[in-house]
Amino acid sequence: MSQEVAHDDSHHNLMVKNKKLLMWLFLGSDCMFFGTLISTHLIYRKLYPEEFDPTLLFSLELTSFSTFILLMSSFLMALSVSAMHKGEIKSFRRNVIGVIFFGLIFLGCQVYEFAHFVHEGLTLSTGTFGSTFYLMTGTHGVHVAIGVFWLISMLFYSKGGNMEAHKNAVDVETAGLYWHFVDIVWIVIFTVVYLIEFIA
Amino acid sequence: MTTDTTIISNPKQNTDISELKPELSDIGLVRPDHSKNVFIDWLTTVDHKKIGLMYGTLALFFLLVGGLEALVIRTQLAVPENDLISAQRYNQLFTMHGTTMIFLAIMPLNAAFFNFLVPLQIGARDVAFPRINAFSLWAFVAGALVVNFGWILQALEAFGLFSASGPTAGMNDFVPAMGWFGYAPITGKEFTGAGTDFWIMGLQILGVASISASFNFIVTIINMRAPGVKMMRLPVFTWMTLIVSLLIIFAFPAITIALAQLMFDRVFGTNFFSVAGGGQPILWQHLFWIFGHPEVYILVLPAMGIVSEVLPTFARKPLFGYAIVVFSGAVIGFLGFAVWSHHMFTTGLGKIATAAFSLLTMAIAVPTGVKIFNWVGTLWGGKIRFHAPMIFALGFVWMFMMGGFSGIMHSSAPADAQQQDSYFVIAHFHYVAIGGILLAIVSGIYYWLPKMIGRMWQGKLNIWVGILTVVGLNITFFPMHFLGLLGMPRRTHTYLSGFGWETYNLVCTIGSYILAFGVLLLLVDIIRCFRSKIPAGNDPWDARTLEWATSSPPKVYNFAQTPIVNARDAFWADKYGPLDRKMGMVDESHGIHMPSQSWMPLIASFGFIPLGLGMSLMQAGVPYAGYTAILGLVILVLGIALWAIEGPGGYHLHPNKQSH
Amino acid sequence: MKKLKALRIWLMSILGLIPLIFISGCNLNTRMSTFVTKGPVAETQLDLFMLTVWVTGFIFLAVGGVYVYVVIRFRDKKGDENIIPTQGHGNPLIELSLIGISILLLVIIAVPTLQGIWYTHDVPDDESSLxxxxxxxxxxxxxxxxxxxxxxxxxxxxxxxxxxxxxxxxxxxxxxxxxxxxxxxxxxxxxxxxxxxxxxxxxxxxxxxxxxxxxxxxxxxxxxxxxxxxxxxxxxxxxxxxxxxxxxxxxxxxxxxxxxxxxxxxxxxxxxxAHVVSDDRFYSWIDRMKTGHTKAPDDMNWDNWYQAYDQSPETLTGDINEGLKLFMGRAKCATCHVVKGNPRAVGVAGPNLTYLAERHSIAAGWLNHRNEDNTVDKKAQLANFIQWIKHTDDVKPGNLMWKAKGGGIGELQPLLNDEEIRKISLYLQSLQ
Structure with missing residues (x-):
């Protein structure tokens, strides 16, 4: 997609394409974004343990389900990357549709969850818990949404046979990196924001 | 042996860019390549050199703006109980002075050097992502506009063209007035108005610009080096660029999130920093300084890089202890993330934390000291030529040392309890910022401007620039050490007589005018250089690094043929070294691939302006602000989408011998 | 000559520094000086500061001295243009020993710093601190x-x-x-x-x-x-x-x-x-602050005064009575201020005004009326009260007393006139 190959004829000192390196750096930086959000949440959680009891609100079943969905989407993403490498455009498209579908289910779950929580009285201004929870999971949701948008445009782009393995494998791989990262972040959030509440 | 001696060319092929036919992009629009219109050419450029020059010009403009703000501040403080300007105006001025100097003057000045020099120093044709580079520049412009939008409104108000009434009544004030580190909760909506919102959104946009530029530089330096440019052969300036870029991508997220949280507090009523809802204002300080301290090194490491280039050139010796200078730069960057709380010694961190941050802060003095030792070592045994760049570089070492010493004084937490938030701190960081960073940047300007524009300096104005800035800086800031130790707190718009501060303040004010005059002369000298008739030639200083091997100004493709490097100071080795250290050439008889120009980075980044302003005005309840923000977002997304599908394009050049 | 221009610049800047050293040599014993310490905490802090000054001063002389020597000694002399100096790349031994020395110097600062952090943090943990x-x-x-x-x-x-x-x-x-x-x-x-x-x-x-x-x-x-x-x-x-x-x-x-x-x-x-006094004076000040103003103006007791105030305020005459009436009434001072003793002046939004006239300044230390011998300059005090009430927003821009969402004296209709302000000030001056 975003094709920033300025130098077709230039070599790369590392055996990594520029685009992929860029994505790695972005993900490194993104770690700090999520690190800041998650630590803000945990700091306030530790500071005001009594302020709010999320176990009464969280539905572990639903969130486990959406986590599982996201994990599965990562699996399909891996399949589509490998399909692209082999030049199997059809298989690639099939798998990407799956990723998009699962991503949308995840987003749907999140929208439902947010609506439910707001209905139950947890809003942005509900103490610090509401603030940190929504900003953190919301930022993650925006990441998923951007990923879905990205994959949809890739899907459309690949329709007319525009994509070829030697040229576009790196694009798909970059998108895959992004998708896996978003997935990993969710697993961290699921663990330290949801699961821990039920353990403690 | 330089690049122009062994060029293989085909005279039948096009060599002049203007003769190339414009082509269509993948979306069917004409690419703005080879435009004869100067404005279109510069607005759509993806050439790192032009982008660097634009960064530099804008940064010098904001240096003047920030300097003017400082002069008004100093004039107000010249005598006790002065009422030249109101308390509110003063607070706006010091807030914008800090914000402007850090984000709109020094960072882009550094970015100007990064852009212009890094590809040249590593023998690349451009940065890795030329269009992202253009995007960073224009996003910086958008951010600068949003941060300063309050001044524009203030000016309109002064001419009677605007007033906060009716739909805009909720704006309160237009210009931020909470200090450049915006400590919560004074940034809360119950204490400050629209100015704070402009500041938040402006900094967010500037953050996007900085982070995206940094990705670019890291990829460029890691992946685009010419053959033989191993990491340990990189010029120190490029090394420092790499470290600074890494610092930016890891430090900026902290402030981005903090600003987002603050924005949510103001616009959507969250409780991150609002005490009433359980928020802890101290959290802002932690998040801010986790960014803010690395930011200090983001500002100063490029200066160290510049000096590490200038000193060897004019001492005609390699940098003493190259490896250890590079390593200490990395250590400074790394430790920079571990000392943020030394800005918070007076916030009641507790004994253990205070002690830990005190010791870590002392530790960071070691790699800084190492650099100074190595600079002195570089001079030792050299043949020091006192050209203008060298004068400022020598001044940098001296003044930076002074700033470093007061830094060591701060590191002792109990002593810092008396210095924190007093004029002592002002003295400390202005010695570092002006005596250190600015002198180094001026040195860099004197050193590289001939390379950038192909004209040589004329006259002896540089001597006066040197005298006035150094003398002015010392007269302005040395007495401030005493002011602080005599109890004058910073950020006070006036003071009573009888506290023994009158003489010092007057002297400081006089000094600030001397300093300002020096900076003005610098600009005059730069303009004279642009008008100079003396050609610079490829290598006016008998320099050492790769950028001097090509023409001045460098052609759009930088090097007619990519050099093969066999030594650390590649060009010096090529000139004076043994045969096996001289440079070789990559055979590029098939021509040079150049990236196409594009409107998309400009369009996408200008989407930030309505986005930023709209988001800012939402808090004040200005009608349609939300729609404006959405419009901005649409422009941004559309710009990026078109950017993606227009394709990179590109054309081939075949430089011949003469055109090099 | 050209080669020496850097040296000339340095000479100039050192000359520029001389007057600074002169003024710095002048009075360091000012009102808020950190050089003149009057307590163990500030003393510890000053000692540490001076230690850092000595250590950095030593480094300054050592490194700065070498630096100046190097710049002069290794300058490019006439006829040297074509001599290329030895291209030495560094000397690990020198570098490591310099690092060692710097660490050593920092330890000299670090140890007393740690002691200082512990000492200045809390009230000493001993019997006599209780x-x-x-x-x-x-x-x-x-x-x-x-x-x-x-x-x-x-x-x-x-x-x-x-x-x-x-x-x-x-x-x-x-x-x-x-x-x-x-x-x-x-x-x-x-x-x-x-x-x-x-x-x-x-x-x-x-x-x-x-x-x-x-x-x-x-x-x-x-x-x-x-x-x-x-x-x-x-x-x-x-x-x-x-x-x-x-x-x-x-x-x-x-x-x-x-x-x-x-x-x-x-x-x-x-x-x-902060007024530092002997134990005895401290005790008597505490006593006075505890009881507050037991008498209304004219030595009336408060019950009688308020009875008169409620029923026939015109019987309360004289500037001070008039001032107090304004204080309690039209000027609404008592909604925000406590005057200990006065049973109806119990607002807590503003500063406590008990024995206000004995303070040496008003408006958070901005308007002063202290004589050198630590007495109150009555004339200046009255002028300050008047200025503060009349120009509150100029003396302290943005403060709540002037504009408090409808409750401030800047929002009174009509504003207090000069005579009223004088009477309130005279009343305030009677708070002693």
Whole structure:
């Protein structure tokens, strides 16, 4: 997609394409974004343990389900990357549709969850818990949404046979990196924001 | 042996860019390549050199703006109980002075050097992502506009063209007035108005610009080096660029999130920093300084890089202890993330934390000291030529040392309890910022401007620039050490007589005018250089690094043929070294691939302006602000989408011998 | 000549520095000087500062000396143009030993720094720090006897409130403390961040909303510390006399402090004072603050005065009575201010005005009326009261007394006229 190959004829000192390196750096930086959000949440959680009891609100079943969905989407993403490498455009498209579908289910779950929580009285201004929870999971949701948008445009782009393995494998791989990262972040959030509440 | 001696060319092929036919992009629009219109050419450029020059010009403009703000501040403080300007105006001025100097003057000045020099120093044709580079520049412009939008409104108000009434009544004030580190909760909506919102959104946009530029530089330096440019052969300036870029991508997220949280507090009523809802204002300080301290090194490491280039050139010796200078730069960057709380010694961190941050802060003095030792070592045994760049570089070492010493004084937490938030701190960081960073940047300007524009300096104005800035800086800031130790707190718009501060303040004010005059002369000298008739030639200083091997100004493709490097100071080795250290050439008889120009980075980044302003005005309840923000977002997304599908394009050049 | 131009610049800048050294040599004993310390906390801080000055001064001379030598010695001389110096790349041994020396020098600073952090953080943990060990006047609770003496400093935009929770009194902007006694200061803020800085006695600590910060201060050495420091030997009474003389000569004084963290428009005008006095004067001040103004003007008791005020205010005549009537009535002062003793002046939004006329400044230390001999300049005081009430918003831009969402004196319709302002001021001057 975003094709920033300025130098077709230039070599790369590392055996990594520029685009992929860029994505790695972005993900490194993104770690700090999520690190800041998650630590803000945990700091306030530790500071005001009594302020709010999320176990009464969280539905572990639903969130486990959406986590599982996201994990599965990562699996399909891996399949589509490998399909692209082999030049199997059809298989690639099939798998990407799956990723998009699962991503949308995840987003749907999140929208439902947010609506439910707001209905139950947890809003942005509900103490610090509401603030940190929504900003953190919301930022993650925006990441998923951007990923879905990205994959949809890739899907459309690949329709007319525009994509070829030697040229576009790196694009798909970059998108895959992004998708896996978003997935990993969710697993961290699921663990330290949801699961821990039920353990403690 | 330089690049122009062994060029293989085909005279039948096009060599002049203007003769190339414009082509269509993948979306069917004409690419703005080879435009004869100067404005279109510069607005759509993806050439790192032009982008660097634009960064530099804008940064010098904001240096003047920030300097003017400082002069008004100093004039107000010249005598006790002065009422030249109101308390509110003063607070706006010091807030914008800090914000402007850090984000709109020094960072882009550094970015100007990064852009212009890094590809040249590593023998690349451009940065890795030329269009992202253009995007960073224009996003910086958008951010600068949003941060300063309050001044524009203030000016309109002064001419009677605007007033906060009716739909805009909720704006309160237009210009931020909470200090450049915006400590919560004074940034809360119950204490400050629209100015704070402009500041938040402006900094967010500037953050996007900085982070995206940094990705670019890291990829460029890691992946685009010419053959033989191993990491340990990189010029120190490029090394420092790499470290600074890494610092930016890891430090900026902290402030981005903090600003987002603050924005949510103001616009959507969250409780991150609002005490009433359980928020802890101290959290802002932690998040801010986790960014803010690395930011200090983001500002100063490029200066160290510049000096590490200038000193060897004019001492005609390699940098003493190259490896250890590079390593200490990395250590400074790394430790920079571990000392943020030394800005918070007076916030009641507790004994253990205070002690830990005190010791870590002392530790960071070691790699800084190492650099100074190595600079002195570089001079030792050299043949020091006192050209203008060298004068400022020598001044940098001296003044930076002074700033470093007061830094060591701060590191002792109990002593810092008396210095924190007093004029002592002002003295400390202005010695570092002006005596250190600015002198180094001026040195860099004197050193590289001939390379950038192909004209040589004329006259002896540089001597006066040197005298006035150094003398002015010392007269302005040395007495401030005493002011602080005599109890004058910073950020006070006036003071009573009888506290023994009158003489010092007057002297400081006089000094600030001397300093300002020096900076003005610098600009005059730069303009004279642009008008100079003396050609610079490829290598006016008998320099050492790769950028001097090509023409001045460098052609759009930088090097007619990519050099093969066999030594650390590649060009010096090529000139004076043994045969096996001289440079070789990559055979590029098939021509040079150049990236196409594009409107998309400009369009996408200008989407930030309505986005930023709209988001800012939402808090004040200005009608349609939300729609404006959405419009901005649409422009941004559309710009990026078109950017993606227009394709990179590109054309081939075949430089011949003469055109090099 | 050209080669020497850098040297010329350095010479010029050193010349530029000379006048600075001159002025720096002048008076360091100013009102808020950190060089003149009057307590163990500030003294520790100054000692550490001076240590850093000596260490960095040493480095400055060593490195700076070498630097100047190198720049002069290795300058490019005439005829050298074509000589290329040896291209030495560095010397690991030199570099490592320089690193070693720097670390060593930092350790010299680090060790006393750690000691200083521990010492300046909390009230010393010993018997003599407890309030019960020295407070011998009036009743304090048993719990208070086991605590250090506590003052709660509360920051408002832009003034200070000082509560003495163990002694049950409150004052504003000027507080009184006994010499030689450790005091635990609780730092609280009701709005934004402020910072408590009393330079001669202690460095600053911030007042952060939502956070319970504290610090400790002590004006002058305790008797034991003073004996030890001066190696004083003599009989108990001699010691006592000499110690009192030390307090008399050096410690009893009027100390200046100021908010040191930017807190909005009038941050520059948020000052405070600490009056350091002997134990006896401290006790009598506490007594007066506790009882407050037991009598209304004209020595009436308050019940009678209010009866008259409610039923036939015209019988209360004279400037001071008129002033008090305005204070309670049209000017609405009493909705925000406490005047201890006056049963109806119980507002808490503004500074406590008990014995206001005995303070040496008003408007958080911005308007001063103190004579050199520590008495109050009555004429200046009246002028200050008038200026403050008349031009509140100029003296302290943005403050609540002028505009408080409909309740401020700047929002009165009509504004107070000059005669009314004079009467209120005269009443305020009677608060002594």
């Amino acid at each position: 309030l019960g060990s020295w407070y011998s006047h009036g009743d304090i609770s048993d719990a208070a006897k086991e605590e250090p003496f506590i003052i709660r400093a509360i920051g408002y935009r832009w003034w200070w409130e000082f509560e003495y929770p163990q002694l049950g009194i409150t004052t504003a902007n000027e507080f009184v403390i006994p010499a030689g006694r450790p005091i635990h200061i609780e730092l609280r803020s009701v709005d934004v961040i402020h910072s408590f800085w009393l330079p001669k006695i202690a460095g600053k600590v911030d007042l952060i909303p939502g956070r319970a910060n504290s610090m400790w201060i002590q004006a002058g050495d305790s008797k034991e510390a003073w004996i030890e420091k001066n190696n004083f030997s003599g009989s108990d009474s001699e010691t006592q006399l000499a110690y009192l003389k030390y307090l008399e000569d050096e410690i009893y004084d009027y100390y200046y402090g100021q908010c040191a963290e930017y807190c909005g428009d009038s941050h520059a005008r948020m000052l405070f004072r």
